[in-house]
Amino acid sequence: MAEVVIVENAAAAGELVAESLRSLIEARPDAVLGLATGSTPLPVYSALAASVHRTPLDVTLVRGFALDEYVGLPEGHPQSYRAVITRDVVEPIGLTPQNIQVPNGNLETIESAGRDYEQAILDAGGVDVQILGIGRTGHIGFNEPGSSFASLTRVKTLTEETRADNARFFSSPDDVPMHCITQGLGTIRRARHLVLLAFGEAKADAVAAAVEGPMTASAPGSAIQLHPHVTVVIDEAAASRLANLDYYRHAWANKPAWQGI
């Protein structure tokens, strides 16, 4: 079962997860982080950056793999996930840019890009902690409903709902790419620890489907139920449709002190 932690707000979630990432990096300076984009994980990255500046920590060996990328954006496009990860994660935390990989959405090499990315993750020894957001469609990464639980990194077509959600980052909704390249649900499930974050009422149905719903490709987030180590960090609004809320609170309140998330 996923451990469900209900926090007061996104900032508290950021602190909690950043502290866990810090401990991981202290123990394993070349830890491999799985990096999500979108608004949800930003508090984690800013809390980790603040922690690293407050109490210095060598993060130069840390490695990272982004979950996904748009296909066909010109190189250097400010909304490409390569640019977003550089701006929101690499620079503030002080990671080494060459250690951070993002799926290659360049059309010229797109046919082999998925395979190459899988190989790079394997070569790195796999992902230690995968940070995840969840879309209103229930997607994790860009694995839209219908994605196989065994899927690996490949090109997907975005749903119109996801394109509309992401239109806020582009000057016009039509500018949101139609295709993306995303780690598959099978790729994500190979990470050693999954940390899924969600905030706000708009995510409540997707969270309930992921944590408590039937496992189905129609709710890609429900793939987390197959994973032995999952932490779901959510606010009250995102938790509002969970049936076993009392139990999650009880388990968290009585968590053994020696156990991290």
Ligand code: PGA
């Ligand atoms: P968001 O996106 O964090 O911007 O809400 C989450 C997602 O689409 O996975």
